[in-house]
Amino acid sequence: MAKQAEEADPQTAAALAGLSIEALLHDYDGRDGRDIFAKVHAFTLAEQARAVHLYPFFQPLDRNDGPEAEIYGRRALMLGSNNYLGLTRHPRVIKAAQDAIAEHGTSLTGSRLLNGTTHLHENLEGRIAEFLGAEAALVFTTGYQTNLGVISSLVNRRSVAVVDKADHASIYDGCRLAEGEMLRFRHNDAQHLDTILRRIDKGKPCLVVIDGVFSMGGDIADLPGVVEVCRRHEARLLVDDAHAIGVIGKGGRGTASHFGMEGTVDLTVGTFSKSLASVGGFVAGQRAVLEWIKHFGRSMIFSASLPPASAAAALAALEVLIEEPERVAEVQRKGEMLRNGLRDMGFDTGDSQTPIIPVTIGDEVATVTFWRDLLECGVYTNPVMFPAAAMGKALLRTSCMATHTDEQIEFALEQFQSMGRKHGLLP
């Protein structure tokens, strides 16, 4: 942080020097007395960051055109979205959403359980099940709620959820909502999973939960290893394929398909908010299991259903994916181009194998400063820091789309190189 302050102009330097990242770790509790709001006055980090134009969050996009966007009043190459197949502006997807509003209105204003189900939801479930070769699928209002509902309904007081340390927050939150115990195994380490499962009483039902493609690292789960261990311990396996659908596997069918291991995963969770250009989530698996989740998943029962426009958009995007599987190859190719380019320059891209490519910078303030300078050069990325990344391991998360042009990826690489040199990250 001191190095940052030295290199910045005097005014920014003074402000940067006062920007204390330790404030993130501050114990905001213990000062409340009777007033539950007391802690909020101690939280000044966001305001401090805004004052030195280093606050990267909640900034509205002026426009979002897919591979490019407008932010802070200027055009930028969009390397910070999950729109992997570039379908959010696809005419067929837009028309499907418009038609659904004309037919069903803007909202169903109720839970799936009661007045919130249409044939659109059921058609979408049928198509997802067919696409993944599953017996059935169940649609939720968000991917986040899917993990909450699925995990909490299955992992009751007698059961244990065993999760990869790098699993998405929604999996952790699903475990918190569940009455059963949660245990963690080392990231992508099937041997450690084995060790953990060995320690669990044989009479206790277990659900192992992994991301298929890890949302920050862009690495692919060791599915063969995990399936083998789960089988040996008779544990059920849930794979969250939020970042795998449309990105890996045959025609974008996700992690099991990537390994040629179709039929080996008990439950597949996915979201419409990434490749499928909408919002919403689903779980696919045995009909009887979904019947249980449908009646005991609190995030489904006690929340309004996916709006018709979102269901229709996801369904249309799925049809485009099925008809144009070349989009999957294209997003992989763009990812490879960006990843190889960044690695060859000397950036730390970790274990990424997909179009999600993290660039680890380390220090939190250095990361946001790098993010801001890149944006000024016309490249939008996502800064990720504590608690989404370990303290001192902050990174820029970049991700490609099938609709990025080669020239756009080359432009991004040029900007990374020149900023990398300016910031002393590259020779």
Ligand SMILES: Cc1ncc(COP(=O)(O)O)c(C=O)c1O
């Ligand atoms: C692995 C994973 N699961 C679930 C979710 C939640 O999905 P949604 O944004 O659709 O609620 C995300 C979101 O980023 C994710 O990365």
